[in-house]
Amino acid sequence: MEVTVTINGDSHTHDVEPRTLLVHYIRDVVGLTGTNIGCDTSSCGACTIHVNGESVKSCTMLAVQADGQDLLTIEGLADGDVLHPMQESFRQCHALQCGYCTPGMVMAAVSLLDENPDPTEREVRIGLEGNLCRCTGYHNIVKAVLHCAEASS
């Protein structure tokens, strides 16, 4: 089935099998491999992208469901060489260790601040409950999100 999606501002059209998961379409068909596959069971959040501006786990959506939608992946966040404020906060606060969860963590965090620009620490922790860091580096991740919120206010 033919699917047309906008990813990071660019339009893509491909013929896909209906059972193709969105994350496989993004990585294997379009070739944007910044979005990671972690648990593949909608638990870990490594595959988090934005669909129409909201965080979604792309392992639990079919590519055909995304037809006509506006997608944003980690590759589309920075403005050229200028990091997105959330990416910059992650860098400054050392909010990554192995880095595997980071793309999904950043995308979830951006969506979180879109909905709640001035969260408490508890709201950040609850707001990121859909993203797991197996390095258990949550402390600095939460710090980075709070830092970004503060810097943006």
Add this chain to the structure above:
Amino acid sequence: MIPAAFDYIRAGSADEALAALAEHGDEAKLLAGGHSLLPLMKLRLATPAVLVDIGRLDDLSYINDAGDHLAIGALTRHRDVETSELVQSQAGLLAEATSHVGDPQVRHRGTIGGSIAHGDPASDLPSVMLAMRATLVARGPGGEREIAVDDFFTGFLETALGDDELLTEIRVPKMPDATWGFQKFNRRAQDWAIVGVSAIVDNGSAGVGLVNMDSTPVRAAGVEAALSGGASAADAAESAAEGTNPPSDLNAGPEYREHLARVLTRRALEAAGR
């Protein structure tokens, strides 16, 4: 993990969805947000031959004040339910429980109708439907019919919906002055409830629904009866596991679940001011 192959039909209207169901019968499954169905399909626990995508039926996404009840379109996303001022003010228990479904990403895609039609005893929202005595509206070839929530959950992952029917609306009585409590016990953030309890008290009458205490979502009828007889929260909660048949899994056996049901029911009732 990739689902088994299926034919994909994107419905442009409820009538188109019903026509597809009529044609393909029990070989077809409806796809809304997909956050219950797709995980099962990836694990090959569900292998529908035909998937009818109703995710674009925007006319089934709404929250309306319908006089004595709220009318909520089946395709309304969890995110829209939890943040709705109307739901927060008229059905606070539903808004609160919805905010505990999955995680933010799940709530951006999952729908209230999909969650209820899935009929999972471990889901949070069916317990709210039982506690608030909601009515489910189904549309089929013969038109619309209303189903009382007590007649809706018929077996494990089975509901009163026919193979040719579509859940279109959830009707929740308005209870602006009700007090309520929602308790969900799990070991990790975002896990399913090991046991959960929805309790609401409105005008002196109580509704209590249980999560994961049987093969279907169940009402704690013994607790409701004890409360209407004037029992305290602590005394009424002793009846929470009566008549249930709790499952056994890696997290807990039946006896522990029965214990949790009593403890969580007491807490939910105390939160509701009983």
